[in-house]
Amino acid sequence: MSVALDKNHYLEEYESDQHQPWSVQIEPTEGCNRRCSFCGINAIRPGDHGHCSPYRHMNLKLAERMGEELADLCPHARFEFAMHGEPMMHPQIFKLLKVYRHHLPKAQFLLCTNGRTLMVSQERMQEDVERLLEIVDILMIDTYYPERDELQNMIWDLTIKGNLKNIVDYYDEWHPKKMSPYANNRRKEGGVLVVMDDIGKRTGQSRVREMLNHAGSNPMMPEALEPLQKMCTNPFRELTICYNGVVNICCMDWKHEYVCGHGGDFAVSLSEIWYGERFAAARAMLQSKDRNFGPCRLCTKNAGTRVGLCPKIPSPTEAQKMLVETITDEGAQNAPIDSKKVNKLKKTKKSKKSTRSA
Numbered sequence: 001m002s003v004a005l006d007k008n009h010y011l012e013e014y015e016s017d018q019h020q021p022w023s024v025q026i027e028p029t030e031g032c033n034r035r036c037s038f039c040g041i042n043a044i045r046p047g048d049h050g051h052c053s054p055y056r057h058m059n060l061k062l063a064e065r066m067g068e069e070l071a072d073l074c075p076h077a078r079f080e081f082a083m084h085g086e087p088m089m090h091p092q093i094f095k096l097l098k099v100y101r102h103h104l105p106k107a108q109f110l111l112c113t114n115g116r117t118l119m120v121s122q123e124r125m126q127e128d129v130e131r132l133l134e135i136v137d138i139l140m141i142d143t144y145y146p147e148r149d150e151l152q153n154m155i156w157d158l159t160i161k162g163n164l165k166n167i168v169d170y171y172d173e174w175h176p177k178k179m180s181p182y183a184n185n186r187r188k189e190g191g192v193l194v195v196m197d198d199i200g201k202r203t204g205q206s207r208v209r210e211m212l213n214h215a216g217s218n219p220m221m222p223e224a225l226e227p228l229q230k231m232c233t234n235p236f237r238e239l240t241i242c243y244n245g246v247v248n249i250c251c252m253d254w255k256h257e258y259v260c261g262h263g264g265d266f267a268v269s270l271s272e273i274w275y276g277e278r279f280a281a282a283r284a285m286l287q288s289k290d291r292n293f294g295p296c297r298l299c300t301k302n303a304g305t306r307v308g309l310c311p312k313i314p315s316p317t318e319a320q321k322m323l324v325e326t327i328t329d330e331g332a333q334n335a336p337i338d339s340k341k342v343n344k345l346k347k348t349k350k351s352k353k354s355t356r357s358a
């Protein structure tokens with residue numbers, strides 16, 4: 001029989017308080033119909049084609065279980081749907097979102113899409129936007145080049161009606177007022193479509209819109225030469241659930257280099273994962289400003305928000321250090337082949353071929 005893990009158990013076992021997740025990221029689909037040059041998806045979908053298939057989708061049965069467990073664990077957290085892929089590529093996206101809404105009626109939902117599937121026609125965009133805003137509070141459309149201008153024109157041509165109550169340009173309207181689509185306003189800001197400009201062109205213009213190195217998965221940004229001696233608040237504040245129920249240390253862990261648990265495994269609940277030994281060991285390392293493990297080794301992200309509010313944790317024990325090493329080794333074996341290495345391999349093969357035929 002598994003032991004029920006919760007806040008009290010955590011305090012007893014690790015001499016540290018640990019809050020429930022403030023936010024949760026859910027991945028309806030892994031895989032994308034774009035291939036942005038700066039996206040971590042390049043590390044898990046090597047190749048040169050214009051999209052990032054294959055697509056792997058969360059099934060409704062798993063969503064049902066995750067929804068039930070999240071309702072117990074963090075019913076008032078902020079939920080974001082996207083993570084490592086394009087959520088609108090999920091063949092049952094509306095049903096999937098409804099499952100989560102059913103279990104989490106009070107939680108704020110944000111869905112991020114690149115808008116490509118909405119561009120089929122103006123009518124289709126109007127219909128899908130209204131349908132989505134019946135379930136989620138904020139719909140954010142990332143408008144990337146080359147389709148950015150056409151997509152934005154279509155968005156501004158939408159009619160404000162039904163569940164679509166407002167369309168805002170993030171940089172022009174929200175950013176000056178210090179408003180953010182990532183803030184939890186407990187469902188007070190419903191029916192909003194946020195038009196987001198291409199981060200590739202505007203990185204750094206807002207604190208919440210900075211391009212990150214995705215723990216070494218963004219091919220456009222350098223990896224940390226040495227593991228940074230820095231805290232990171234992500235694993236203290238946010239729970240991330242992949243399409244198959246796997247929970248990694250954080251959303252930057254594209255390659256599943258530090259797996260904290262498998263939410264799809266019936267023997268383990270999300271609460272057991274969140275308050276479990278794998279997360280606890282990672283938090284102890286990070287609170288000691290030691291990023292020399294898993295994806296954190298290459299990550300250049302800053303410490304994050306509200307560092308001072310994170311619980312003070314005793315330094316990692318020898319057992320925790322060993323656990324972190326074991327998980328890092330497991331992760332290195334599981335990690336998909338890095339796209340850079342694949343491209344290098346392809347080039348070597350090509351040059352060998354041309355030398356032979358010469």
Ligand code: SF4
Pocket residue numbers: 032033034035036039040041052083084085086114
């Ligand atoms: S940044 Fe978003 S739209 Fe671009 S490839 Fe990555 S998941 Fe797809």
Ligand code: SF4
Pocket residue numbers: 215232233234235249250251252253291295296299300301
């Ligand atoms: S330091 Fe580690 S936990 Fe923090 S964002 Fe980077 S990979 Fe994630």
